[in-house]
Amino acid sequence: MSNEQVEKVRGWLTGRLPDDWFDEPVEVTLDREEITVVGRIPAPAMDADVSDVEREAALSGRIGAFRETTRERRIEIARELEHVSGRKVAWGVRCGDRRELFTRLAAPVMTRLRQPERQVLDTLVDAGVARSRSEALAWCVKLVGSNADTWLADLRQALAHVEEVRSGGPVP
Incomplete structure (x- = not known):
C-alpha cells in the first residue's frame, strides 16, 4: 500500500484516538483487507532486580488491562474506520519489549x-x-x-x- 494511504489512516487515527491511550504515534500497517493499528502503552514500573517471570506477568497484566478497559471504544473506532476504508481493523500494543496483537483477520x-x-x-x-x-x-x-x-x-x-x-x- 502507498505511503499516502498509510499516512491518511494514521492521520485519521491521530484525530480520533483518545490522547491518553498511547505514548507515541501509532504504527499502521495496511493490506487489501485489513488495517493493523499498534500503539505503545507505558510499561509498569518495576525494580531492576525483578525476575523475568514477574516482569512477563506484569507486562501481561498491563496489556490485558488496556485491552479490557478500551474494548468498547476500540470497537467503535474500528467500525468507523472500517466504514471509511472498506477494510477490517485489528488492534495491538507494544509494552516494554513485547508486541501483542489482539485480533487479526485470517483471509x-x-x-x-x-x-x-x-x-x-x-x-x-x-x-x-x-x-x-x-x-x-x-x-x-x-x-x-x-x-x-x-x-x-x-x-x-x-x-x-x-x-x-x-x-x-x-x-x-
Missing part, C-alpha cells in the same frame, strides 16, 4: 500448485509440522517472511516508488 488465499509444491506441503503435514496443506502453506509464508525481511523491505520500497511515479504521471 483465505486461493492458489494452484504443481505436484512438487504440493509434495512440500504434504511433507510438512506428514511430519506433523502442520495439520493441513493450508496450515503448511501459511507456515511456509511465515518462514519466507522472517528469512527475507531485507529483500521484502526493498521490494516494498520499490513498489512505493512506482506508486509515486504513477501518481505524478498524466491523467488519462
